Amino acid sequence: xxxxxxxxxxxxxxxxxxxxxxxxxxxxxxxxxxxxxxxxxxxxxxxxxxxxxxxxxxxxxxxxxxxxxxxxxxxxxxxxxxxxxxxxxxxxxxxxxxxxxxxxxxxxxxxxxxxxxxxxxxxxxxxxxxxxxxxxxxxxxxxxxxxxxxxxxxxxxxxxxxxxxxxxxxxxxxxxxxxxxxxxxxxxxxxxxxxxxxxxxxxxxxxxxxxxxxxxxxxxxxxxxxxxxxxxxxxxxxxxxxxxxxxxxxxxxxxxxxxxxxxx
Amino acid sequence: xxxxxxxxxxxxxxxxxxxxxxxxxxxxxxxxxxxxxxxxxxxxxxxxxxxxxxxxxxxxxxxxxxxxxxxxxxxxxxxxxxxxxxxxxxxxxxxxxxxxxxxxxxxxxxxxxxxxxxxxxxxxxxxxxxxxxxxxxxxxxxxxxxxxxxxxxxxxxxxxxxxxxxxxxxxxxxxxxxxxxxxxxxxxxxxxxxxxxxxxxxxxxxxxxxxxxx
Amino acid sequence: xxxxxxxxxxxxxxxxxxxxxxxxxxxxxxxxxxxxxxxxxxxxxxxxxxxxxxxxxxxxxxxxxxxxxxxxxxxxxxxxxxxxxxxxxxxxxxxxxxxxxxxxxxxxxxxxxxxxxxxxxxxxxxxxxxxxxxxxxxxxxxxxxxxxxxxxxxxxxxxxxxxxxxxxxxxxxxxxxxxxxxxxxxxxxxxxxxxxxxxxxxxxxxxxxxxxxx
Numbered sequence: 143x144x145x146x147x148x149x150x151x152x153x154x155x156x157x158x159x160x161x162x163x164x165x166x167x168x169x170x171x172x173x174x175x176x177x178x179x180x181x182x183x184x185x186x187x188x189x190x191x192x193x194x195x196x197x198x199x200x201x202x203x204x205x206x207x208x209x210x211x212x213x214x215x216x217x218x219x220x221x222x223x224x225x226x227x228x229x230x231x232x233x234x235x236x237x238x239x240x241x242x243x244x245x246x247x248x249x250x251x252x253x254x255x256x257x258x259x260x261x262x263x264x265x266x267x268x269x270x271x272x273x274x275x276x277x278x279x280x281x282x283x284x285x286x287x288x289x290x291x292x293x294x295x296x297x298x299x300x301x302x303x304x305x306x307x308x309x310x311x312x313x314x315x316x317x318x319x320x321x322x323x324x325x326x327x328x329x330x331x332x333x334x335x336x337x338x339x340x341x342x343x344x345x346x347x348x349x350x351x352x353x354x355x356x357x358x359x360x361x362x363x364x365x366x367x368x369x370x371x372x373x374x375x376x377x378x379x380x381x382x383x384x385x386x387x388x389x390x391x392x393x394x395x396x397x398x399x400x401x402x403x404x405x406x
Numbered sequence: 407x408x409x410x411x412x413x414x415x416x417x418x419x420x421x422x423x424x425x426x427x428x429x430x431x432x433x434x435x436x437x438x439x440x441x442x443x444x445x446x447x448x449x450x451x452x453x454x455x456x457x458x459x460x461x462x463x464x465x466x467x468x469x470x471x472x473x474x475x476x477x478x479x480x481x482x483x484x485x486x487x488x489x490x491x492x493x494x495x496x497x498x499x500x501x502x503x504x505x506x507x508x509x510x511x512x513x514x515x516x517x518x519x520x521x522x523x524x525x526x527x528x529x530x531x532x533x534x535x536x537x538x539x540x541x542x543x544x545x546x547x548x549x550x551x552x553x554x555x556x557x558x559x560x561x562x563x564x565x566x567x568x569x570x571x572x573x574x575x576x577x578x579x580x581x582x583x584x585x586x587x588x589x590x591x592x593x594x595x596x597x598x599x600x601x602x603x604x605x606x607x608x609x610x611x612x613x614x615x616x617x618x619x620x
Numbered sequence: 621x622x623x624x625x626x627x628x629x630x631x632x633x634x635x636x637x638x639x640x641x642x643x644x645x646x647x648x649x650x651x652x653x654x655x656x657x658x659x660x661x662x663x664x665x666x667x668x669x670x671x672x673x674x675x676x677x678x679x680x681x682x683x684x685x686x687x688x689x690x691x692x693x694x695x696x697x698x699x700x701x702x703x704x705x706x707x708x709x710x711x712x713x714x715x716x717x718x719x720x721x722x723x724x725x726x727x728x729x730x731x732x733x734x735x736x737x738x739x740x741x742x743x744x745x746x747x748x749x750x751x752x753x754x755x756x757x758x759x760x761x762x763x764x765x766x767x768x769x770x771x772x773x774x775x776x777x778x779x780x781x782x783x784x785x786x787x788x789x790x791x792x793x794x795x796x797x798x799x800x801x802x803x804x805x806x807x808x809x810x811x812x813x814x815x816x817x818x819x820x821x822x823x824x825x826x827x828x829x830x831x832x833x834x
Binding site for chain 1: 419422423424425426469470471472480481482483484485486487488489490492495496498499500502503515516517530531558559560561567568573578
């Protein structure tokens with residue numbers, strides 16, 4: 143985690159270090175502060191369950207004080223841990239405040255000790271796993287296993303109802319059904335022209351187109367065909383000069399009248 | 407110093423783990439030089455002679471192979487749920503009602519051709535079987551249902567199948583409603599005016615235009 | 621009618637032919653119903669005890685595997701297996717002992733962040749698999765070990781993990797009582813700093829094989 147000059151060379155006692163204390167700073171191969179803490183904890187040569195967190199904090203802080211003197215750049219997580227351990231140490235040493243809401247210093251120390259023990263346990267578990275006779279490393283499976291052939295037997299979930307329904311469905315489909323097309327009731331243009339010709343005699347003023355429609359047609363296909371046929375009829379009659387059309391704006395009402403001066 | 411029984415274990419393990427038959431030279435490389443490999447292989451072949459696995463000499467060398475007489479035991483039967491196609495169900499129904507029936511007759515009734523596979527599926531399911539040939543030109547073979555067919559559907563005999571009258575009574579033969587030929591005409595209008603916000607001509611031919619029509 | 625020696629041959633052939641450990645139920649399906657399968661397997665295990673191939677109970681079934689003491693002779697033939705990095709071994713152990721476990725929990729235990737590649741490599745090896753989501757905020761997905769994991773590590777089931785009972789009794793498989801700064805605080809850096817000497821961030825998950833494997 144140390145960027146900067148190679149640190150493998152620091153085999154000498156750290157300058158200003160404790161008398162006779164051999165401090166070798168080599169962070170290569172450490173995985174973050176917890177790794178360093180575990181290494182230091184092991185140096186206490188006690189069961190991790192009885193580790194002295196205070197002592198551990200001192201060791202860690204001394205370790206990184208030395209690193210700072212060597213002006214090594216330490217990654218942020220190492221510094222965060224150093225700061226947190228310094229804080230934990232001060233709380234462990236100072237008398238406890240009564241009104242504290244946070245977890246006690248002892249709880250924090252216990253949590254740290256627990257985490258170190260748990261990581262140590264997982265490391266050992268990993269080593270134990272890797273020490274087993276591993277398939278593909280220590281033992282081998284059959285190289286040319288024939289495999290077991292699976293013959294699939296189809297099971298069809300078909301009920302008697304499904305069967306009879308299928309028969310009925312296809313029978314019904316094949317019944318000689320007569321396709322009867324009902325005669326379409328449409329209003330023809332011829333009828334519209336006829337009707338218009340009759341009605342125009344009485345139309346001198348502009349009259350709205352709809353009033354030429356046969357009465358009694360409210361809606362539906364016949365009504366729409368009547369409107370279309372009547373409109374087409376007016377165009378036909380206008381072309382012949384027999385009537386005039388007016389529409390003031392697009393999609394506005396259409397007005398019809400007899401041309402002025404034309405004898406009815 | 408060679409330990410024959412240890413060399414035997416090594417050769418056995420090598421043959422077991424090998425992906426391909428092991429040439430004798432490759433086996434010899436893994437045992438002490440003074441080993442009588444031929445004798446080892448002969449002993450191993452003998453050890454396995456009556457077992458479920460045999461040592462055999464094949465093209466590339468030596469290999470352990472499952473005993474040929476056990477091939478059947480190495481096949482596992484697994485039941486899988488399948489769904490019959492509509493064509494298959496209908497074909498089965500027609501065979502049940504009209505048996506014995508030729509393929510051509512099934513096709514005539516269904517109005518479409520019956521694929522070879524459809525009859526195969528029904529045959530493999532054990533529900534239909536050939537029923538002799540029709541005494542007609544080409545002597546076509548006929549199909550009928552089987553005992554397992556009756557068992558599957560819980561029928562005593564094919565006579566238990568409901569007849570046409572009963573189907574009618576159950577409403578299964580009701581004719582489909584005839585299509586109304588002029589129904590969708592109004593839609594055709596709006597189809598020709600894709601950009602118009604016209605639902606359909608609901609009575610007036612003239613609807614307010616879209617902005618972009620002006 | 622069952623013939624024990626024939627059933628023994630069948631079971632033997634099945635175990636040779638199988639690509640994965642055979643559950644007892646699968647073996648039982650291939651021998652007559654009145655067969656004492658346990659007795660057959662015990663006899664087969666005995667037959668093979670001193671041979672180059674052994675019958676072992678693994679991953680919920682039975683399998684034939686070469687004897688572990690012959691590893692040396694076989695490794696020359698087999699491809700050298702890549703060695704897992706320390707980070708990967710640790711992560712795998714945590715997943716095995718704490719499953720189902722979220723990535724955040726793995727990081728909490730390891731005190732550093734888990735690089736993407738570590739989980740990927742274990743997943744790709746077929747040893748871990750997602751195990752549904754935790755019913756907690758963010759619904760994080762959890763990881764657990766697979767059947768091939770058990771097979772590879774020669775375990776019958778996850779209950780057989782070495783030392784699991786002791787770890788559990790010592791409370792070491794529980795969650796941490798109080799948070800400490802030993803989370804993946806600033807470890808994202810190690811992923812991006814190529815010169816960091818941290819395995820997780822170094823990009824290679826596997827170390828070069830041991831000398832003696834070559």
